[in-house]
Amino acid sequence: MIQRTPVRIEARDTSHLPEHGTNSPENQSWQTILSQSVSNPEHLLDRLKLPTETWLEGAKNGHKLFSIRVPEPFIERMEPGNPNDPLLRQVLPIADETVVLPGFVRDPLEENTAIQTTGLIRKYHSRALLMVTGQCAINCRYCFRRHFPYGEHKLSRDDRNRVITALSASPEINEVILSGGDPLAVNDRLLSQWVDLLDTVPHLKRLRIHSRLPVVIPQRVCDDMLAWLNRTRLQKVLVVHVNHPAEIDQATRDAFKRLKQAGVTLLNQSVILKGVNDNAGTLSELSEVLFDAGVLPYYLHAFDPVAGAHHFDVSDTDAASLVRQMLETLPGFLVPKLVREVPGETSKTPIPAI
Ligand SMILES: *Cc1c(COP(=O)(O)O)cnc(C)c1O
Ligand code: SF4
Numbered sequence: 001m002i003q004r005t006p007v008r009i010e011a012r013d014t015s016h017l018p019e020h021g022t023n024s025p026e027n028q029s030w031q032t033i034l035s036q037s038v039s040n041p042e043h044l045l046d047r048l049k050l051p052t053e054t055w056l057e058g059a060k061n062g063h064k065l066f067s068i069r070v071p072e073p074f075i076e077r078m079e080p081g082n083p084n085d086p087l088l089r090q091v092l093p094i095a096d097e098t099v100v101l102p103g104f105v106r107d108p109l110e111e112n113t114a115i116q117t118t119g120l121i122r123k124y125h126s127r128a129l130l131m132v133t134g135q136c137a138i139n140c141r142y143c144f145r146r147h148f149p150y151g152e153h154k155l156s157r158d159d160r161n162r163v164i165t166a167l168s169a170s171p172e173i174n175e176v177i178l179s180g181g182d183p184l185a186v187n188d189r190l191l192s193q194w195v196d197l198l199d200t201v202p203h204l205k206r207l208r209i210h211s212r213l214p215v216v217i218p219q220r221v222c223d224d225m226l227a228w229l230n231r232t233r234l235q236k237v238l239v240v241h242v243n244h245p246a247e248i249d250q251a252t253r254d255a256f257k258r259l260k261q262a263g264v265t266l267l268n269q270s271v272i273l274k275g276v277n278d279n280a281g282t283l284s285e286l287s288e289v290l291f292d293a294g295v296l297p298y299y300l301h302a303f304d305p306v307a308g309a310h311h312f313d314v315s316d317t318d319a320a321s322l323v324r325q326m327l328e329t330l331p332g333f334l335v336p337k338l339v340r341e342v343p344g345e346t347s348k349t350p351i352p353a354i
Contacts, residue, residue: 062093280325
């Protein structure tokens with residue numbers, strides 16, 4: 001059973017705004033919405049009507065370690081006054097973040113060792129990750145990248161050429177994964193240049209994008225984005241990242257529909273998170289809601305033991321038992337693969353359902 005009673009947030013009264021309601025979120029550009037994201041502890045608590053006496057100190061301390069960032073459309077799907085809201089839990093730092101525990105480390109995936117050339121990470125045989133930006137649209141407290149000084153990082157024209165040279169010299173790579181950060185946090189002019197370059201590498205077949213943006217700011221799926229998606233010769237796969245069914249609203253469904261119409265295959269990856277989705281009912285509902293919206297569940301990631309996020313940890317045994325329960329009620333294609341990323345392995349490592 002899903003714990004949370006979804007609340008409908010009343011549409012805001014926009015009658016005082018200029019004609020055409022230029023200030024309503026539907027009419028704002030994604031860049032404007034992104035730039036107006038909530039980025040400080042007081043504002044987030046105030047927005048969710050949570051008492052500062054209880055939450056501010058932990059939020060401030062966590063914010064110093066990894067800053068708060070939440071776009072408004074994502075906040076609108078939260079339930080005000082509920083400190084356990086599963087969407088809020090993903091973005092609000094709490095006192096536990098400052099607790100240091102052995103085994104919870106800064107770079108659990110040891111990605112620093114897999115860099116091929118600036119921006120290109122290669123761990124697996126046929127696909128390579130291209131980190132087009134370090135920026136994200138939302139800062140997720142459990143993220144294994146929370147300690148990387150990505151923010152400032154930007155690829156120069158020379159870096160870009162080196163990436164294309166490295167890809168051209170590796171005929172076994174048939175898929176490039178745009179990743180980050182969040183690759184859709186950069187503008188469509190830059191993405192469209194990247195896609196034109198990738199189109200010229202003959203052995204590439206697929207373009208995959210790993211992004212949370214179509215969910216947290218559905219306006220991101222704009223005409224400029226659809227233009228380069230429609231233009232590329234590559235097959236397109238977009239892996240979104242949704243952890244809880246309440247993250248999907250009508251605007252996200254509409255965004256998914258636009259992507260599908262552009263020929264994009266939609267998949268989802270989630271992370272198993274204590275207090276957010278560590279419940280078979282919630283995970284099953286997530287699969288149903290995703291499929292209703294045209295998205296297939298792909299991976300359920302076991303939690304990576306990243307420092308500052310131990311309070312989200314779910315044991316592999318518990319995660320495997322949740323997947324077993326899902327298998328008992330869902331068709332096989334709605335049960336995501338439970339996997340862990342083990343440094344040095346040649347693929348994600350499956351965790352068998354028990
Ligand atoms: C997860 C990951 C991929 C994608 O793996 P798939 O199993 O194909 O989804 C590719 N490269 C790196 C470095 C990864 O971490
Ligand atoms: S990389 Fe993904 S999970 Fe990590 S903060 Fe960015 S959007 Fe969240």
